[in-house]
Amino acid sequence: MSGLSDSLLPVAILVYTLAMLGYAVEYAFSSSRGAPSRQLVTVGAGGPPSRTTEAEPRNRAALGGKIALVLTWLGAAAHLGTIVTRGIAAERMPLGNMYEFVVFGCFVAIASWLGIVTRRPNLRHLGLYATLVVVLLLGIAATTLFTPVGPLVPALDSYWLAIHVTAASISSGVFLIGFVPAVLFLIRNKYERLTAGVPEREVYLKFPVSLGAKLPRSEVLERLTFRIHVFAFPIWTFAGISGAIWAEAAWGRYWGWDPKEVWLFISWVVYAGYLHARATPSVRRTTAIWIAIIGWVTMLVNLFGINFMVEGLHSYAGL
Amino acid sequence: MVAIVRKAWRQLTSMRTALVLLFLLAVAAVPGSLLPQRGVAIEKVNDYLKNNPGAGPWLDRFYFFDVYSSPWFAAIYLLLFTSLVGCILPRLRTQAEALFRPLPDAPARPERLPVSRTFDGTAEDFAARLKKARYRVAIRDGAVSAEKGYLRETGNLLFHSALIVLLVGVALGSWYGWHGNRLIVAGPDGEFCNTLQQYDEYGLGARVGASDLPEFCVRLDSFKASYLDSGQPLSFTANVGYLDGAKEGTHRLKVNEPLRLNGANVYLLANGYAPILEYTDKFGRKLTTTVPFLNSDPMLTSSGVAVFPDANLDPATGKREYGQQIGFQGVYLPTKPADPSVGRSAFPTEKDPALMLVAYRGDLGLDNGIPSSVYSLKQSQIDSGRLKPVGEPHMLVPGGEPWKLDDGTTVRFLGTKSWVAVSVRHDPGEPIMLTGAVLLLAGLLPSLAIRRRRVFYRDGQVGALAKNEYPGLGAELDQLLRDKDASEVRV
Numbered sequence: 001m002s003g004l005s006d007s008l009l010p011v012a013i014l015v016y017t018l019a020m021l022g023y024a025v026e027y028a029f030s031s032s033r034g035a036p037s038r039q040l041v042t043v044g045a046g047g048p049p050s051r052t053t054e055a056e057p058r059n060r061a062a063l064g065g066k067i068a069l070v071l072t073w074l075g076a077a078a079h080l081g082t083i084v085t086r087g088i089a090a091e092r093m094p095l096g097n098m099y100e101f102v103v104f105g106c107f108v109a110i111a112s113w114l115g116i117v118t119r120r121p122n123l124r125h126l127g128l129y130a131t132l133v134v135v136l137l138l139g140i141a142a143t144t145l146f147t148p149v150g151p152l153v154p155a156l157d158s159y160w161l162a163i164h165v166t167a168a169s170i171s172s173g174v175f176l177i178g179f180v181p182a183v184l185f186l187i188r189n190k191y192e193r194l195t196a197g198v199p200e201r202e203v204y205l206k207f208p209v210s211l212g213a214k215l216p217r218s219e220v221l222e223r224l225t226f227r228i229h230v231f232a233f234p235i236w237t238f239a240g241i242s243g244a245i246w247a248e249a250a251w252g253r254y255w256g257w258d259p260k261e262v263w264l265f266i267s268w269v270v271y272a273g274y275l276h277a278r279a280t281p282s283v284r285r286t287t288a289i290w291i292a293i294i295g296w297v298t299m300l301v302n303l304f305g306i307n308f309m310v311e312g313l314h315s316y317a318g319l
Numbered sequence: 320m321v322a323i324v325r326k327a328w329r330q331l332t333s334m335r336t337a338l339v340l341l342f343l344l345a346v347a348a349v350p351g352s353l354l355p356q357r358g359v360a361i362e363k364v365n366d367y368l369k370n371n372p373g374a375g376p377w378l379d380r381f382y383f384f385d386v387y388s389s390p391w392f393a394a395i396y397l398l399l400f401t402s403l404v405g406c407i408l409p410r411l412r413t414q415a416e417a418l419f420r421p422l423p424d425a426p427a428r429p430e431r432l433p434v435s436r437t438f439d440g441t442a443e444d445f446a447a448r449l450k451k452a453r454y455r456v457a458i459r460d461g462a463v464s465a466e467k468g469y470l471r472e473t474g475n476l477l478f479h480s481a482l483i484v485l486l487v488g489v490a491l492g493s494w495y496g497w498h499g500n501r502l503i504v505a506g507p508d509g510e511f512c513n514t515l516q517q518y519d520e521y522g523l524g525a526r527v528g529a530s531d532l533p534e535f536c537v538r539l540d541s542f543k544a545s546y547l548d549s550g551q552p553l554s555f556t557a558n559v560g561y562l563d564g565a566k567e568g569t570h571r572l573k574v575n576e577p578l579r580l581n582g583a584n585v586y587l588l589a590n591g592y593a594p595i596l597e598y599t600d601k602f603g604r605k606l607t608t609t610v611p612f613l614n615s616d617p618m619l620t621s622s623g624v625a626v627f628p629d630a631n632l633d634p635a636t637g638k639r640e641y642g643q644q645i646g647f648q649g650v651y652l653p654t655k656p657a658d659p660s661v662g663r664s665a666f667p668t669e670k671d672p673a674l675m676l677v678a679y680r681g682d683l684g685l686d687n688g689i690p691s692s693v694y695s696l697k698q699s700q701i702d703s704g705r706l707k708p709v710g711e712p713h714m715l716v717p718g719g720e721p722w723k724l725d726d727g728t729t730v731r732f733l734g735t736k737s738w739v740a741v742s743v744r745h746d747p748g749e750p751i752m753l754t755g756a757v758l759l760l761a762g763l764l765p766s767l768a769i770r771r772r773r774v775f776y777r778d779g780q781v782g783a784l785a786k787n788e789y790p791g792l793g794a795e796l797d798q799l800l801r802d803k804d805a806s807e808v809r810v
């Protein structure tokens with residue numbers, strides 16, 4: 001079983017990479033400033049969801065995208081297989097070390113992404129970025145984080161593992177997907193500022209601003225970012241609370257400023273800051289989005305920086 | 320003056336200030352995760368200070384080793400909470416008023432609102448649909464006003480108030496809570512009772528005195544650990560007996576299963592071996608001591624000292640001869656490595672145990688008032704030559720041959736006992752924290768998920784607007800107009 005799990009992960013990564021290529025084809029051959037973004041406006045503004053994707057300029061592009069989407073589903077199936085078989089092999093929740101945590105979090109990210117495209121097919125071509133980030137993280141997991149299947153250390157042997165770590169990895173996965181439109185918003189926003197009132201041919205755009213041409217309008221990306229974060233924030237809050245309850249049972253205190261706890265707190269405060277910034281009319285949307293991006297940076301610091309560099313009570317969750 | 324104060328207050332309670340303070344709080348929390356903290360690992364702080372004589376004291380002066388109890392950290396969160404209170408109070412009032420204030424009149428032309436539809440029915444018909452969808456509804460002069468989603472603001476206020484509850488919980492814990500750490504060696508002799516003198520290390524809340532500690536005693540009956548072949552631990556179980564007031568009992572103490580006594584909880588933190596040494600002095604008297612050794616790696620390579628301050632005390636005169644005290648510095652390997660030069664244990668259980676001892680004779684320096692560690696000999700005594708090594712280091716096995724020193728005295732290694740380190744804690748803030756956390760989530764969910772919106776009807780025209788961003792408003796309105804049975808409308 002553990003061998004199956006270990007070989008399913010490269011399959012998932014490979015299939016995601018192929019999907020990424022499909023999205024790239026769609027991305028490259030669809031027209032810039034084209035139909036997708038304009039349709040999105042009506043969807044985003046709250047009309048009845050439009051299912052008109054036929055206006056896609058070239059069939060080739062659409063075909064690439066459709067194949068990519070199917071591949072993403074297949075990749076997700078293999079990905080889920082990795083997790084399930086590992087859980088069976090280890091006879092426990094497959095969330096006992098950093099490798100398992102990252103693999104699970106990436107699955108949540110892909111699942112959230114598939115959920116989003118199912119509800120809003122027009123966003124399909126953004127799958128390029130979603131799969132890109134997931135492939136990168138899974139690659140790191142498979143190469144540097146890999147740990148053979150094993151039982152839990154006593155400190156993790158508790159039903160709170162299932163509750164706390166699941167919540168933490170789900171919210172991490174969703175925040176990860178929220179990070180994608182946040183960055184795309186910045187690109188698109190810059191693009192919109194530079195091209196406002198100028199015919200497209202007359203502005204010279206450098207990478208990555210040039211990507212903006214094929215992105216949905218900035219309001220759409222901004223709203224998507226917000227919605228994803230609003231979804232993830234309570235789960236992250238719950239992850240913190242359940243972690244505190246577990247810490248009380250394991251270490252005798254619900255909160256002890258262990259490095260991992262510190263960074264959970266920091267991410268929480270930064271994301272709360274994002275929600276505040278977005279609710280404050282005098283704060284620009286770009287500023288709010290930057291706060292969300294800083295939030296994701298703090299999540300990465302917690303996942304990689306703290307596990308690798310700082311020794312704390314959570315160290316066994318490392319490698 | 321009043322104007323200035325008022326202005327400052329308004330500034331402090333503005334959302335922008337809250338935002339800046341939140342950001343400051345996040346930034347201020349960072350150094351505490353990069354530098355060692357006294358509250359978490361005091362030894363590491365001391366090491367850091369020793370290794371960084373230049374920067375260390377400066378960092379210390381600015382509380383960088385006590386970040387979370389530092390004045391500047393407290394300043395940020397207290398300002399934030401002041402801002403929070405200043406923010407909540409007026410909003411509480413506004414919300415209470417909103418719940419009781421009559422709904423506003425429908426505008427003359429509802430179709431001008433952000434979302435509008437037509438409805439060919441009467442005001443009463445429309446109002447009935449709204450009521451079924453649990454809107455608050457008023458009919459005035461043939462026009463309908465309706466509102467829904469008050470729970471958003473209520474939830475938001477609950478969420479923010481819960482933050483204050485959490486702060487109260489933390490404060491209570493730090494005033495009335497206490498904790499102590501203690502190492503318990505297995506057996507009736509190792510029993511420990513809950514008084515300050517018996518703790519190796521403790522911390523009392525600001526409002527707790529030594530006499531406030533509840534009475535109970537805990538004893539380690541046996542300890543079991545199991546490991547994978549790789550040495551990764553699988554389980555630790557300490558079977559303990561306790562006397563809590565009049566109640567006597569036993570408990571299987573595990574990492575995630577503390578012993579919850581009346582007034583305090585006992586947590587299993589660590590475990591190790593305590594070698595038992597028997598020293599026969601030159602008068603033929605046998606002195607026995609059991610000394611917990613501290614482990615320095617996951618394979619439980621352990622080190623410590625055994626001292627015999629009363630060794631070679633003349634039984635006739637009872638006079639202490641300082642030059643004749645004896646002490647041993649030891650390293651215990653529960654499983655000897657294949658290559659003896661490695662000097663580290665190969666496995667955490669006692670498969671092939673060995674104790675390496677270095678003997679010292681002379682003045683242990685125990686009476687000169689300088690506090691000494693129970694895990695090492697006094698380096699100053701060794702450096703000054705008042706405590707001298709005797710012979711070569713020697714390896715002993717449990718129950719094996721005694722080691723004969725040059726003066727004819729002997730030392731034997733009888734075996735080991737297990738020890739566990741426990742943390743004993745009492746935090747009266749915990750139930751409040753739990754309540755606060757539940758309220759926090761209970762407030763957060765509606766606050767994020769619910770939108771406050773108004774719907775108006777006048778002369779066949781329906782208009783709606785949401786106070787918060789709500790892309791689904793149009794769809795909700797369509798549903799409301801379409802459905803025969805409006806109760807199916809999703810919130």
Ligand code: HEM
Nearest residue numbers: 272275279332333334337399402403406475478482766767
């Ligand atoms: C202790 C620090 C604070 C934290 C952790 C915090 C957290 C949050 C979070 C997570 C939200 C978004 C969820 C929700 O709508 O309930 C929020 C919303 C809000 N907060 Fe705070 N907050 C804090 C302090 C403050 C302060 C000091 C103010 C007043 C200036 C404030 C005013 C608001 C308002 C008005 C909203 C509603 C925004 C909306 O309409 O969506 N908060 N807060």
